[in-house]
Amino acid sequence: WILAWMGLEINTMAIIPLMAQQHHPRATEATTKYFLTQATAAAMILFASTMNAWTMGDWNINQISHPLATTTVTLALALKIGLAPMHFWLPEVLQGLNLTTGLVLSTWQKLAPFALILQISQNTNPALLTTLGVTSALVGGWGGLNQTQLRKLLAYSSIAHLGWMIIILQFMPALTLLNLTIYITMTSTMFLSLKIMASTKINSLALAWPKTPTLTTLIMLSLLSLGGLPPLTGFMPKWLILQELAKQDLPITATIMAMSALLSLFFYLR
């Protein structure tokens, strides 16, 4: 756990200068907020792992078994990646960054916390994971409804997707990994396309059709894929997750997740 914590801290410190390189107060604000949230989460991880080592005598990541330690480290990792209800920093931070740094924040910065989440998946509280997942999916759909700033829209999309990843973690971690991989691919496509078009608002996307029709079509398909519309790739993880939830006799959870996906699809389609 100590080495994992060190790795997370180095990861945070490394991206801080990249975020602040824009020399604008909003970029500095985003960097400060990011640093505070990540440092808090890292401190919670260290505290939980130390508590587990004190009570259980074990420093191994996948041997964390003390209930309080497990809950604390789960909440800390949720804060790291921006799961609801610890998601409030993510839209504001992404809005203050340029598209390239936003891409790194949405994709690469999720890998390390997810590596830890996957390792502790067997010991985490199922009710907590379900709560985090359902809340994230609902908040991601509701929050993205009237966004006109594309970076904030992608932030809420990220929160919703993280909810889908977390809800299936306790039943089939392989699906979480699959969902994460597909999410990273789709989000990278979106961010890179928006970077080429240099657009950060919905209005500029609306005017892009005569200028770059191919890229506009690609963006449209990526958005629909993010929304989980068949037969695009983004439909596959959602379908598999719903299938698994149904197999685990959780029809209500599956229904709520499907409804929240409809909310997200609504603002993607617009």
Place this chain on the structure above:
Amino acid sequence: MALTSARLLTRTVHEKWICAHSLTLRPLVCINKAAFYGEYRRPGQAQDRTPPWKKIRFSFAKGVQGIRKHFGLLKDEAMERWVGPQGRPLIEHMLEQTRVQWEFRGPESLEQWLVSTDREIGGRSEAYLKLGRNDSACMLYGTLCSTPPRDGETCYSGYCTLRSRQLLSSFDRKKNIDWSSFNTLYIRLRGDGRPWMINIAAETYFSHQKDDLYNYFLYTRGGPYWQDVKIPFSKFFLSSRGRIQDNQHPLWLDKVSTIGFTLGDKADGPFQLEIDFIAVCNDRAHTEEFAYEMYKRNPEV
């Protein structure tokens, strides 16, 4: 007699002890809020030493009214979300090229504005705000006096300002204006030939940014004809506490808080400014991002 002398002696010793320790005990016993928080005292007025608990005016009816108002606003916000951004359909947001943000068409429009002058720092300028003829414009008028009074305290004088109030949503949360679809400020006004300064305040995060304003000049023509002023947002420069900053950056339009007009041209005498409306528009021909040089200080050689 001996007992009285002993009591006197004890009292004297006790008083001397209190007096000797009062200088050290005073900050602990009665905390001076002004010393900690740097409260401003208007020149000519005594410092307000009333403790906060004595300033409370509790009213149950007002509390209930406030709760009803705020929950009503919260419900409206939730319902607006289903319509679109800021309660309007998305297609309206996508297609709009102009937006009138403030217009003066009735007494309630004046409630959204604050007038202040150098009276707050001890000066003698006056400014008033009223509706113009036919309730179709607002008139800011008054007298500017740039000579500070000789009271031994006031150092500066000679400004007056009209500033919009911060918009508030439910439970008095700050609400910012999103002008990111636009790039030009459009004002219809009629002045008296004086130079004014337009100040735009955006949402800030750090405490050292609380006095940050984005300014640009407004030269009024005077005369009987209305003046249409179009100022691109790329022309606004950053200042803090009235001083232009070396490290300039463009104004980000997604979180604008307030707009204000300031007169401080050091010309004593009456002034008048009528404003019909303040709008924003999208000038497609204007492609400049920022009008000023952004240079790196201490460049590596």
